[in-house]
Amino acid sequence: MNIIKGEDRDQITLFPDTIDNYISDDNPVRVIDAYIDSLDLKKLGFVNIEPNKVGAPMYPAKTMLKIYVYGYMNKIRSSRKLENETIRNVEMMWLTKKLTPDHKTISRFRQNNPSALKNVFKNFNRLISKLGLFGKELLAVDGSRFKAVNSKENNYNQKKIADRIQRLDQKINTYMESLDKNDEEESNVDKKFSAEEINQIIEGLNEQKKQYEDMAAKLEETEETQISTVDPDARRMSRKYGNTDVGYNIQTAVDSKYKMLAEFDVTNSITDYGHLSTTAEKAKELLEVESIKTTADKGYDSATDIAECLMNGIEPHVTMDEDITICIEAETDEREKITTQSNGRIVYIKDRNIAICPMGKILYPSSFNKKKKEARFLNKKACNRCDSKCCKGKHKFFSKRMKQKDWSKSYNDQDLKIKQVTVKRDLSILKKRKAIVEHPFGTIKRAFDSGYCLTKGLNNVVGEFSLTFLAYNLKRAINILGSKQLVEVITTL
Known part of the structure; x- marks a missing residue:
């Protein structure tokens, strides 16, 4: 042949x-x-x-x-x-x-x-x-996890740090006891190490303990929940099938026409919650349009984020169980048109440090829970006079997770104009989401072999x-x- x-x-x-x-x-x-x-x-x-x-x-x-x-x-x-x-x-x-x-x-x-x-x-x-x-015309927003140059072993939270310190204390106590024992038969450690060597070991263990104590102090000071030692900006976050890894959560806004990436944002947030408006606004600015539609999955279902989109010319379509009604800041005041709704949500206005309930009433900053790291907003007088009983309790309150250093009782409700809007579920748009936004992530991770980071920070x-x-x-x-x-x-x- x-x-x-x-x-x-x-x-x-x-x-x-x-x-x-x-x-x-x-x-x-x-x-x-x-x-x-x-x-x-x-x-x-x-x-x-x-x-x-x-x-x-x-x-x-x-x-x-x-x-x-x-x-x-x-x-x-x-x-x-x-x-x-x-x-x-x-x-x-x-x-x-x-x-x-x-x-x-x-x-x-x-x-x-x-x-x-x-x-x-x-x-x-x-x-x-x-x-x-x-x-x-339509953007699809989604986030995906990319592995950082940092192993899970080199990522710590307060619980893990406390466990490491406890183990070191046990080791230190064992070696300290061995120094106090004169009978070699009672101390297996003395058979292997001299008193001088044991002192050196204890000194090394104390240095390790000091490093863990410094980590715990840094977490307390920064109010962060975890710390990574190789890539300080990386965070441990959940992935598919219950697995976790240390990495980054990269947000993308993909245009529906040709699946082109309009914008992206690298974050170390462990969830997608709260990233819809910022990602969509950056994409809208780059595309130089007055208004645009955006769609996202249930992980982006935040009334505050949805309100932020509406106030910036973005029509949000998020996977939700039902239509929702919210009150947002507007150019003209339409409070007289506000009606009682069973599907109402509370919106937080960051620039003013207030929250607006579904009936258009302002909830003011009230207290901060250090343990839960939550700020509480309420308005007892408004609730007492309100005809809408939107909660089982006597007064409606709103909790917002934030760091204590960002918490303040100061607020600004001057010249605030409010209107009520209902955000309806549009299944025709929601069904397009996966086909638009998940395709680029698959291509990047597989065809481009870019499912992990090479750089740190x-x-x-x-x-x-x-x-x-x-x-x-x-x-x-x-x-x-x-x-x-x-x-x-x-x-x-």
């Missing part, structure tokens, strides 16, 4: 006369090259981009950015692997003009420019917005995932428009 044979390795071969001949006209690297060449890196906030006046010459900042964007589009995120690609990958050679920076230089560029990388992501979104790749993770989401949007834009058309548009704008 005949087989296909390769060429003799010793055979002389005439390669194309230029490296450009290896890169086809529709190769995606031409889009990367054209787009990054069109950027003003100084305006975007990149640092250390001016040529060195003394010392060794520096690598061009645009070349460093091209290396990263190409790498993230091709599942290559490690600086060491990127260094290897600049040596052996023909596309990378073309892109970098055969420059081969070492992995430390590559890594330092990402580390020094997290905010600038986020600006590049926004810049590209403005570009594709002009090309009509954003529908600007919230700011650095923002820079890292700016590259990830830029690569995702860039790849989708190429698939939709084609490389040639995208290059033509970039060079003409």
Whole structure:
């Protein structure tokens, strides 16, 4: 049977006369090259981009950015692997003009420019917005957990710290008792260690205890519930099937037209609760629209968040058990139109430090529960005069979780205009949610191999995932428009 044979390795071969001949006209690297060449890196906030006046010459900042964007589009995120690609990958050679920076230089560029990388992501979104790749009608918001560079063993809460201190105390007591015993037969420890060695062991255990006590004091001072020792910003949070891991909760707003990522936010919140309005508002601002619809799952069901959306031109559609009625701050006062509703919710207005009940009455800051870390808002006089009995108790109160340092009895209810609105469930929109927002997370975690962080610290993770989401949007834009058309548009704008 005949087989296909390769060429003799010793055979002389005439390669194309230029490296450009290896890169086809529709190769995606031409889009990367054209787009990054069109950027003003100084305006975007990149640092250390001016040529060195003394010392060794520096690598061009645009070349460093091209290396990263190409790498993230091709599942290559490690600086060491990127260094290897600049040596052996023909596309990378073309892109970098055969420059081969070492992995430390590559890594330092990402580390020094997290905010600038986020600006590049926004810049590209403005570009594709002009090309009509954003529908600007419906956004789907969701969050997903990404593993941090921090193990569960190196994450502590007060309970875990107390347990570690208790164990150390037991060990210290055991060694202290062994020093007081003169009979070697009664002390197994003395057979292994001398008195001097035992003192050294006790000293080491006391140092460990001091570290745990410092952690406990820091948690008390910051009012945080947990602390991570490798990546201080990472938090332990639940994942699927009852598992937990230390990582970040990354929020995204995805446009419904082509599943393009309009905006993202890296957080260390252990739940999605309270992130709908902030994420949607940032996306709305970037898309430059007056109003937009947004949808999210039940984890975002917060009356305060829904009210914040309504007050900022966002129509929220959150998975809820029923329609809800709330009172929000408005431009014109419509209190006379307020009616009794059985599905009413209380809304907290952060800027004013007050809460508004479903009947439009203001609940004022009353007390703070240190144990539960909750602020309580109520208005007994208003409840006594109210015809609506919306709770089993005599007075309605509202509890808001917050840190004690953020708690204050000061408030502002001046010139407050209120209106009542009913947020209805729209199943036609809610059914679209999964198909819009869950697809990008799956692609990023599997096809882009970006289900975990390589960098430490919230700011650095923002820079890292700016590259990830830029690569995702860039790849989708190429698939939709084609490389040639995208290059033509970039060079003409």
